[in-house]
Amino acid sequence: MVDFIDDHKQQYGVEPICRVLPIAPSTYYRAKELEENPEKRSQRSLHDDFYLNEIKRIWKDSKCRYGARKVWKQLKSEGIHPARCTIERLMRQHGMQGIWRGKGKITTKSRDDQKRADDLVNRNFSAHRPNQLWVADFTYVKTLSGWVYTAFIIDVFARAIVGWKVSNRMNTDMVMAALNQAIADRNNLKDVIHHSDRGVQYLSIRYTDKMADSGVIASVGTSLSQTLCNCNLD
Template sequence: MVGFIDDQRGKHGVEPICRVLPIAPSTYYDHLAKRADPARLSDRARRDATLRREIERVWEENYKVYGVRKVWRQLVREGFSVARCTVARLMRDMDIRGIIRGKPHRTTIPDKKAPCPLDKVNREFRVPAPNMLWVSDFTYVATWTGFVYVAFVIDAYARKIVGWRVSTSAQTGFVLDALEQAVHDRRPTKAMGLVHHSDRGSQGGNNRSSQHRRSYPV
């Protein structure tokens, strides 16, 4: 966003651009001041800048194959006091990652032939009250005995998980079980007009639970 303002400020001006974008002019000017004088950055921002250089160095020195765990362990061996989650956050921000052995694993595969429900939320995931919009997805975790799949339903109002299930196979049943758990615990009413939103993934028939709207008794 700051880069866009940098590119367009000469043509449109900073204030007009900020009126359209969700950013205040003071925020933009503060960013410019910190960019010109790194001493004005917060302690965390300065430490992140240092760690980014070290993370990239370790990653480059090891042929760009190290992932979060190995980069973190190498930094600790070199005497850096840094949490693994910090390394993960910075590598994600830097868009660098390790090489994954074996065949990449995909949770869902879009089925272009399957009917696609209309987007009832128009990519707007802010709601004024609970039980108006639930979003769901599922992911996987690699273990020594194979993959474990986790389905979850999140209430968009509080970003709280309201239903979840774990399974050793990526089938529709456990995804719908997570939704039914959320319904049982929350008991949304018809007046709430609850919308359940998910992606278009179709692996294991999961398009059956793709975005739909239902009414439930109290």
């Protein structure tokens, strides 16, 4: 958001942009001050920078195979002693993870005999206005207490998540909660296309009825992995 404000503040001004984005002007100015005077940053922030550089070095040397535990052990063998939770936090924040042993979770469970909408997108994942095209999917992460799933809906035009839900169950309630949030946050919906894969959660009667009642047009493809790649989401 700070980079976005930097790119557009000459045209719109800082305060008007901050009224639209979820950021206070004081937060923006504080971030810019710390950029110019890094010595004013907190000790934790300075330590994070140091640890992050070391984590990236070890992770890349392992050809992106090491997870937090192995990175942590390698750091300790080199005489660097951060807390393991610090390594886990920084790797999670910066999208670094190791190779998992065993099988991954299967999230897309489909039935060939289940009625579904046509594919209205045909791999053309672009939009010229807000609420023109949404894409929906969910992913998972393995935690110490078990699997956790996150459902999300993305507005392709804004590259923004407009609805999301975290749950320990991969069911229709989870994706319904994300859909309800997106519909509530985006008022006056008209002809927005909702594109998903053939997962049974998205083809359930409750889910499809909610879309129909809210003026959302269903579109179903084969897989959302290509969708997210073409959306160029960070």
